[in-house]
Amino acid sequence: MGITVSRVSKRFADFVALDDVSVDVPDGSLTALLGPSGSGKSTLLRIIAGLETPDRGSVVISGRDVTGLAPQQRDVGFVFQHYAAFKHMTVRDNVGFGLRIRKMPKTEIRKRVDDLLALVQLDGFADRYPDQLSGGQRQRMALARALAVEPRVLLLDEPFGALDARVREELRDWLRRLHQQVHVTTVLVTHDQEEAMEVASRIVVMNHAQVVQIGTPAEIYDQPASDFVMGFVGRVNRLPGAYIRPHEVRICEPGEPGCAEAEVERFLAFGPEIRVELRLRENGQRLWAQLSATEQGMPDLTEGMVVGVDLSRARRVDEPAAAGGAR
Amino acid sequence: MLNVADRPAAATHPRNVAPAVHSFGAPLLRGAVGAWMAVIVVIPLFAVAVAAFRRGPEGFWSAISNPQTVAALGLSFGASFVVVLINIVVGTVIAWVMIRDTFPGKFVVDALIDLPFALPTIVAGLTLIALYGPKSPVGINVAYTRAGIVLALLFVTLPFVVRSVQPVLAEIDEEMEEAAFSLGAGGWTAFRLVILPNLLPAILSGAGLAFAKAIGEFGSVVLISGNIPFKTEVGAVNIFNQIENDNVAGAAAISVVLLGMSMVMLIIIAIIEQRGGRHEHAH
Numbered sequence: 001m002g003i004t005v006s007r008v009s010k011r012f013a014d015f016v017a018l019d020d021v022s023v024d025v026p027d028g029s030l031t032a033l034l035g036p037s038g039s040g041k042s043t044l045l046r047i048i049a050g051l052e053t054p055d056r057g058s059v060v061i062s063g064r065d066v067t068g069l070a071p072q073q074r075d076v077g078f079v080f081q082h083y084a085a086f087k088h089m090t091v092r093d094n095v096g097f098g099l100r101i102r103k104m105p106k107t108e109i110r111k112r113v114d115d116l117l118a119l120v121q122l123d124g125f126a127d128r129y130p131d132q133l134s135g136g137q138r139q140r141m142a143l144a145r146a147l148a149v150e151p152r153v154l155l156l157d158e159p160f161g162a163l164d165a166r167v168r169e170e171l172r173d174w175l176r177r178l179h180q181q182v183h184v185t186t187v188l189v190t191h192d193q194e195e196a197m198e199v200a201s202r203i204v205v206m207n208h209a210q211v212v213q214i215g216t217p218a219e220i221y222d223q224p225a226s227d228f229v230m231g232f233v234g235r236v237n238r239l240p241g242a243y244i245r246p247h248e249v250r251i252c253e254p255g256e257p258g259c260a261e262a263e264v265e266r267f268l269a270f271g272p273e274i275r276v277e278l279r280l281r282e283n284g285q286r287l288w289a290q291l292s293a294t295e296q297g298m299p300d301l302t303e304g305m306v307v308g309v310d311l312s313r314a315r316r317v318d319e320p321a322a323a324g325g326a327r
Numbered sequence: 328m329l330n331v332a333d334r335p336a337a338a339t340h341p342r343n344v345a346p347a348v349h350s351f352g353a354p355l356l357r358g359a360v361g362a363w364m365a366v367i368v369v370i371p372l373f374a375v376a377v378a379a380f381r382r383g384p385e386g387f388w389s390a391i392s393n394p395q396t397v398a399a400l401g402l403s404f405g406a407s408f409v410v411v412l413i414n415i416v417v418g419t420v421i422a423w424v425m426i427r428d429t430f431p432g433k434f435v436v437d438a439l440i441d442l443p444f445a446l447p448t449i450v451a452g453l454t455l456i457a458l459y460g461p462k463s464p465v466g467i468n469v470a471y472t473r474a475g476i477v478l479a480l481l482f483v484t485l486p487f488v489v490r491s492v493q494p495v496l497a498e499i500d501e502e503m504e505e506a507a508f509s510l511g512a513g514g515w516t517a518f519r520l521v522i523l524p525n526l527l528p529a530i531l532s533g534a535g536l537a538f539a540k541a542i543g544e545f546g547s548v549v550l551i552s553g554n555i556p557f558k559t560e561v562g563a564v565n566i567f568n569q570i571e572n573d574n575v576a577g578a579a580a581i582s583v584v585l586l587g588m589s590m591v592m593l594i595i596i597a598i599i600e601q602r603g604g605r606h607e608h609a610h
Contacts, residue, residue, distance in 0.1 A: 051505050071508040078509040084502035088524040097520075098510035142506075149510060 001027035001062055002185050003048060003153055008057030010043055017043040018054070019209040025153075025202075027062075030179045030186045032196035035206035036232070041189045042157055044206070048187065049155050050074045062152045077146030077184075081158040083138040085130035091117070091141050092126040098149035116144040119178070136167040140174075147182065154186040160195065172199050193233045197221070205229050230315075237287035244314035249289035251276065251301070252308040259308030262287075267301050269293065276301060278309060372586065378579035390569075390580035398557045399565035400584060406473065406561065407541035410480040411534045418488025418537075419530055425489070426496045444486045448546025451482055456550045471553030476561060479547040484537035491533030492526055499525055528600050535596035539589040 003025035010018040018040045025031045033041040046052040048059055050071035058067040066074045086094050093100075095116055096109045104112070117123050120140040130138055139159055146154060159175075160168040176199050179186055190196050196203050197217040205213045205220060213225040224230035227243070236243050252259040265286070266277035274291040289309070301307065380387050390396065425437060443451060455478060460470040469475035499522060507517035545563035552559040560568075562585050569578035 049509055051508070071505070072511050072513060074509075076509055078506065080502045080506065082500070082502060084500060084506040086503060086506075086521055097507070097512075101511040101516065145506070145510070 002029065003062075003187065004060040005044065005048065006058050006060070008044070008047060008054045008059070010040075010047060010052065010054050016209045018047070021057070021206075021209070021211055023204055023211060023214070025185060025187055027185055028183050029202055030176070030188065030200050031202045031204060032200035033187060033189045033204050033206060034193060034196040034233070035191065037191055039206040040209040041191075041204075041206045045155050045157050045187060045189045048153070049076050049078050051078070075149075075152040077149065077151035077154045079139070079142050079146050079154070079156045079159050081161045083130070083135075083142045083162075085138055085142060087130055090127050090129055091122060091133070094130065094141055095144045095148055097145060102149065112148060113144075116148055119147070119181070120144040121174075134167075135163045136171055139163065139171065143175075143178075147184070151184065154184045156186065156188045158189055158191070161190075161192075168195070175199055197233070203233075205232065207232070235290075239285060239287065239311070239314060240283075242314040242316050244287070244311055246275075246288050246290035248313040249278075249287065250310035250313075251289060251291065252310050254306055254308040256308050256310075258312055259310050261306055262309045264301055264303055264305050264307060267303050278307070280309070281306070375579050375582050375586070378576060379583045381576045381579075386576060387580045387583075390574075390577035391584055393577075395556050395560070396565055396577075396581055399560045400562045400581065402473070402476070402560070403542050403562035403585070404588065406476050406480055407538050409477055410484055410541050411538045413477075413481060414484055414488045414537050415530055415534050418485070418533060419492055419526065421489045422492035422496055425493060440486050440489050443482045443484075448483055448544070449550070451547040452479060452550035455479055455482060455547065460551065470551055471555060471559055473559060475551040475553075476548055476559060479551050480541045480544055483544060483547045484541050487537035487540065488530060488533035491529045491536070495526055495529040496522075531599050532596050535592050538592050542588055542592075543585050 003023075005021060005023045005025075008018055008021045009016075021040070021044060023033075023044070033044060035041045043052060047054050048061070050066065050069060050073075054067070058065060060066065061074060061076070071078075086097065089097070092110075092113050096113045099109045099112060113126070114123070117126055120143055122137060122140055122144065125133065125137065125141075130141065133141065139162075143159075156175075160171050163171065172195060175188075188196070188200060197220075201216065203213075203215060203217055203220050204211055205225075207228050213220060213229050215223075220229065220233050224233060230236055230243060231238075235246050237246060237249065254261050261281040262278040263281065264276060265279055266275075268275040268277075272293050274293055276289045276291060277286070278289060279286050287309075379390075391400075421440070425433070425440075446454075455475070456470060458465065459467050459475065459478060461468055469478055503521050503525075504517050507521045512520065543563050544561070545567065548561050549564055549567075552561060552564065554560045554564050554568075562581060566578045566581050566585075569575075569581065
């Protein structure tokens with residue numbers, strides 16, 4: 001069940017978009033395809049939807065091999081970054097489009113559309129045209145339109161990419177709650193690691209046309225499979241031959257065993273986070289530490305003072321550095 | 328020169344704070360445009376209308392109710408109507424191929440579309456009679472028939488629908504189509520329900536221009552139609568014949584009718600276009 005993508009390759013002229021990619025999306029999960037632009041994540045989503053044809057490999061949705069099927073026959077809902085609203089139709093007609101295609105009786109369509117508009121909190125907007133909606137409202141309309149046909153899978157291609165930061169945040173929360181309500185197998189494409197971490201229960205990290213790691217947000221964050229994943233899914237200090245996340249840097253007494261001496265270059269405290277920018281005395285290496293404001297003994301840090309830093313949680317580079325940081 | 332500082336009301340209202348040059352130039356430009364339109368369009372049309380009624384309303388009526396003239400105007404109207412219908416379909420298809428397809432020599436085809444419009448119409452007529460006339464090298468002879476008239480009108484009106492649809496089609500969000508596909512719509516259904524409604528204003532505006540051009544067409548038609556009264560004589564040729572017979576007032580009267588038809592068509596299009604764009608501005 002769910003979605004099984006097996007050994008899919010796709011090439012556009014000279015550009016390899018997908019190179020022998022296999023992914024399993026569990027039934028009912030909310031999975032994010034995360035990667036930088038050009039990593040192939042959107043192409044993979046479009047291949048699942050049937051909007052692109054793979055050169056090799058197969059796609060199975062809910063146990064049915066759909067590789068050779070047209071998008072119309074795949075039972076998928078697709079949501080585009082730029083909404084793809086039918087501009088000449090009202091919100092009601094947009095949402096009811098798929099049902100109209102399926103020749104559902106008009107009164108039934110009306111009822112279904114009303115229910116869906118309530119679900120996406122657009123009741124009262126049924127007779128508006130897309131141009132009269134905000135970006136966030138348009139995207140919710142597009143979601144209702146995709147959900148109307150009760151698809152087996154819901155595919156979202158950078159659905160919040162065109163929205164401003166605050167609306168994006170709201171819609172993320174809203175999408176997660178919606179998914180808990182409708183439980184449809186959902187695949188979300190994003191280049192925003194924070195979005196993937198917040199929304200998805202599983203993350204597929206892609207880079208250079210390949211899948212580089214699959215796991216839960218915690219696994220991806222705490223046990224990154226490579227230099228690239230580490231750098232991509234969170235903030236990181238790069239040390240010679242190793243790296244460490246800012247929150248893993250511990251400030252200690254200078255001279256304490258296992259601690260290196262460093263000078264505080266900058267000290268920034270606001271909200272729950274304290275950011276300390278440091279320079280190691282032995283080699284001049286700069287790094288920063290992220291501390292919680294509730295941590296004890298911290299307030300007496302001042303710029304210019306010398307402290308100890310415990311870097312024992314740093315991890316060794318397990319991959320040639322050249323493969324990382326490709327953004 | 329007006330100075331913004333002298334107009335406190337304007338200065339406090341941010342929207343009205345236009346550069347001095349602008350507020351000085353706008354009426355001047357507006358006046359220039361008005362004068363130009365008057366000299367080039369309005370006054371000549373008015374002169375024709377005056378000439379048409381030189382012999383009073385009875386003279387006007389007798390000129391346009393002459394059976395041969397009625398037949399000619401009816402033919403112009405009917406042929407233009409047929410031509411517009413064909414153009415709506417063929418023009419849209421050509422625009423579709425030009426935008427959605429790629430093939431070698433596409434730019435040549437693109438240039439060719441404008442040629443019938445750029446060509447002197449009498450040259451177009453000559454070309455058609457050489458190919459589809461009595462001495463046709465391909466064995467098709469439509470000279471002196473209504474089919475010949477339609478052919479000539481199709482030739483000269485080719486670019487209108489194509490050129491008005493092309494830019495709109497190029498701008499249409501292809502994701503709209505993909506959304507329709509994923510919702511279960513087949514290619515034709517997606518075109519009919521999603522693409523076509525968005526093209527319609529452009530198609531109609533091209534069709535209207537084609538109609539206005541076709542209904543008054545003279546040069547390309549005069550040779551191939553043979554100008555047989557009651558059969559292949561079109562309105563514009565009828566006007567020419569009236570002038571040949573020194574009936575300038577009659578010619579003017581028929582002109583006014585043709586003018587009226589073109590104007591009604593252009594007004595209808597303007598209304599349709601306004602309606603088409605309504606929901607995009609109704610905030």
